[in-house]
Amino acid sequence: MKFRSVFDIIGPVMVGPSSSHTAGAARIGRVARTLFGRQPDWAEIRLYGSFAETYKGHGTDVAIIGGLLDYDTDDERIRTAFDEAEQVGLKFEFITESEEPEHPNTAKIRIGDADGEMELTGISIGGGKMEVTELNGFTLRLTGHYPALLIVHHDRPGVIASVANALAADGINIAHMECGRKEKGEMALMVIEVDQIITDSMIRLISDLDNVTQVSILAD
């Protein structure tokens, strides 16, 4: 079941003109910002497929920059996101790719600052919904049929158990789960698809667990 809530149908409230090319694009940018954890200094955005063909007319570019500035789909500042980016010192570049993507609405976002960088690939699947398919070269094999959580954490014993316990305590069942890390003891990733909707309070609860650095919803 890809659509779970009535507000997936009657919603989102958004700046036009396209739920997939504007609202979905803003959400991809915003997930990148959330996972990066701070305002990046620069961004390099590659657009593929229909995004590359029609981004200008749909405001896909301003929407992604708006997302990187942490604007939601209904934030009217999306329209002037380029100006706002200049004011806060976010330099950006858009590159259109002719390569045929797996999904027609694909964006690859590389962002960074003096302290680090991050790369994320997102797809906009319609009605404003989006999914993350790749993070820092780590392919995320999401089915898209369930709400999904992405958790960035330190590679330490017990972190996975503490997250699983927090979900279980709230009656949330794990449908699929993937774990990965770059180096032993370094940054690790958990991708968890669950059967129930993830509430904001659950995200806060997991964020507060020891050794967890970032939590984001990848497909809602």
Place this chain on the structure above:
Amino acid sequence: MDILFSTVKELVGLAEESGRPISEIMIEQEMLITKRSREDVIAQMERNLEVMEEAVEKGLKGVSSTSGLTGGDAVLIQNYIKSGKSLSGNLLLDAVSKAVATNEVNAAMGMICATPTAGAAGIVPGTLFAVKDKLNPTREQMINFLFTSGAFGFVVANNASISGAAGGCQAETGSAASMAAAAIVEMAGGTPQQSAEAFSIVMKNMLGLVCDPVAGLVEVPCVKRNAMGAAKALVGADMALAGVTSVIPTDEVIEAMHRIGRSMPSALRETAKGGLAATPTGKRLEAEIFGKKAEESVVD
């Protein structure tokens, strides 16, 4: 995940067994799935209603898109209604103009509520605010109109598609018009089964509609497809309220829409490469707007 319904048959069955309207079943399912309180769910839908009201109001004052392709038609239709010369009827044209108003605001990068998508966002509010003047609903009934639309859209989104890129315009304005017809029936006092009949009657007349936007923009022909979608929603609702039924059951109509969408070539699914987008004028406009060579967008 616990859900109450995944087909229209189940939805109508639940409503009829319990003697409650479809909107109520949708609210209950939303509370069950999202674990949110009733007040919370209703408050969010009221906020969506407010956004729709503001968009219609703004569009009726006259807006223009950045490309210059659309804008101002909602005003023309309202002025025509005031002239008293309308042939198809004031309520019907009022719905048409309010659907156009919303989509013109959307094309101008204004704030709208997607129903079920931004490109089809005019039909549900357009018909709601037009029948409002005749049926004098309470605020609660107006919010319920959106829940009933959402209940039918929920079934379509999960069993077929609401995306033009996946299923053509039938999946977007087709879904929106059918959802609106079902909601009009409930507001007018029809039965849950009559809502389903209205949905089927309208959807059957949207089947096969392709997504062929000029220059890939949500403007031509999207705005006018919202206009006619609103008109079909009202006529379909009236037919169902008159007692007309659909020979093909609703879930089978939805399944047919899904199959037709899957067999549409990609040129007719939101790629701006076929249909109206590939006409000489469509290609010229694309070249003018994006400064591209017209030859780049050749028909398949």
